[in-house]
Amino acid sequence: MNIQDLTKCPLCGAPETTVYAFCTDFAISKEQYLLLRCISCGAVFTVNAPSEDKMSGYDRINRRLKLGDSPEGLTDRLYYRVRALMLPKKAKIVESHAYRKEGSLLNYGAKTGFFSHHMERRGWKVTSVEKSHEERLFSLEMFHHRMIEVPEVDYLKPESFDVITLWHVFEHSANPTELLDRFHTLLRPNGILVIACPNIRSTDAMHYGPYWAAYDVPRHRWHFDPIALNRLASRHGYILMHHEKLPFDSFYISIMSERQMRSRAAFIRGVAFGFYSWLISLTHRGRSRSLVYIFRKRQKKRDDEKEEKN
Numbered sequence: 685m686n687i688q689d690l691t692k693c694p695l696c697g698a699p700e701t702t703v704y705a706f707c708t709d710f711a712i713s714k715e716q717y718l719l720l721r722c723i724s725c726g727a728v729f730t731v732n733a734p735s736e737d738k739m740s741g742y743d744r745i746n747r748r749l750k751l752g753d754s755p756e757g758l759t760d761r762l763y764y765r766v767r768a769l770m771l772p773k774k775a776k777i778v779e780s781h782a783y784r785k786e787g788s789l790l791n792y793g794a795k796t797g798f799f800s801h802h803m804e805r806r807g808w809k810v811t812s813v814e815k816s817h818e819e820r821l822f823s824l825e826m827f828h829h830r831m832i833e834v835p836e837v838d839y840l841k842p843e844s845f846d847v848i849t850l851w852h853v854f855e856h857s858a859n860p861t862e863l864l865d866r867f868h869t870l871l872r873p874n875g876i877l878v879i880a881c882p883n884i885r886s887t888d889a890m891h892y893g894p895y896w897a898a899y900d901v902p903r904h905r906w907h908f909d910p911i912a913l914n915r916l917a918s919r920h921g922y923i924l925m926h927h928e929k930l931p932f933d934s935f936y937i938s939i940m941s942e943r944q945m946r947s948r949a950a951f952i953r954g955v956a957f958g959f960y961s962w963l964i965s966l967t968h969r970g971r972s973r974s975l976v977y978i979f980r981k982r983q984k985k986r987d988d989e990k991e992e993k994n
């Protein structure tokens with residue numbers, strides 16, 4: 685993204701944007717980034733995020749590559765316990781909305797492959813895409829599951845997947861509109877696209893402002909609320925069927941946000957606010973820290989329909 689992009693929204697092309705926030709990369713570079721919001725579609729984007737080839741210098745090292753199946757200390761043990769609980773929850777989301785217990789699944793941005801492996805064990809035929817060589821290698825050694833690289837997606841057969849999943853990947857994408865179009869081609873008629881991403885209208889985003897850890901600039905290039913993501917997906921041929929929250933979601937980000945604010949007793953304050961945020965999300969799902977969106981492929985995209993009418 686370069687400076688001329690300040691004049692228009694990269695997603696819908698509308699000419700008017702407004703300043704949304706200034707956020708700091710607390711995790712790696714300590715650089716500050718401007719976030720702009722499109723007046724028209726509501727999407728928020730990170731200005732001057734590094735290009736794909738330079739982003740590796742901003743990526744966190746995945747501790748799971750080092751730890752494998754051997755957690756160290758209380759935090760790791762808790763993380764592993766939560767992950768073990770989350771895998772069947774994610775699988776249930778997929779299976780209940782796909783109306784099937786097995787089928788073909790594309791897991792885009794599969795990281796170390798725990799979800800892919802879990803779905804294979806449940807009977808799904810899984811194709812995993814991962815850009816990191818280390819994570820692909822981990823998956824091969826740990827699960828004997830071979831992942832493909834991003835350019836190999838071009839060679840996948842159109843209309844060959846019942847489900848495509850992106851678990852906290854979409855907000856990192858350099859070109860989300862291109863991805864949505866690619867997935868539309870790859871999905872079978874009535875296939876579903878599952879996108880999990882942070883929610884900038886959540887209770888904790890509002891509370892922590894620019895210190896909210898899920899802005900995670902510049903790794904997160906895009907920042908959505910349910911309305912903006914639905915608008916984007918709708919323009920690219922999808923219907924929003926449902927959105928839901930994941931349990932345990934708000935605690936980690938609240939603790940991280942408190943640490944970024946250099947709060948005293950950050951862990952305790954983070955857990956306390958995480959609990960409050962979780963309580964609110966029980967009755968106000970749209971205020972959850974992140975949401976899982978289930979989109980169904982429309983048979984024809986709106987642009988195609990317009991062309992046919994003309």
Ligand SMILES: [Zn+2]
Pocket residue numbers: 693694695696697698722723724725726727
């Ligand atoms: Zn826009």
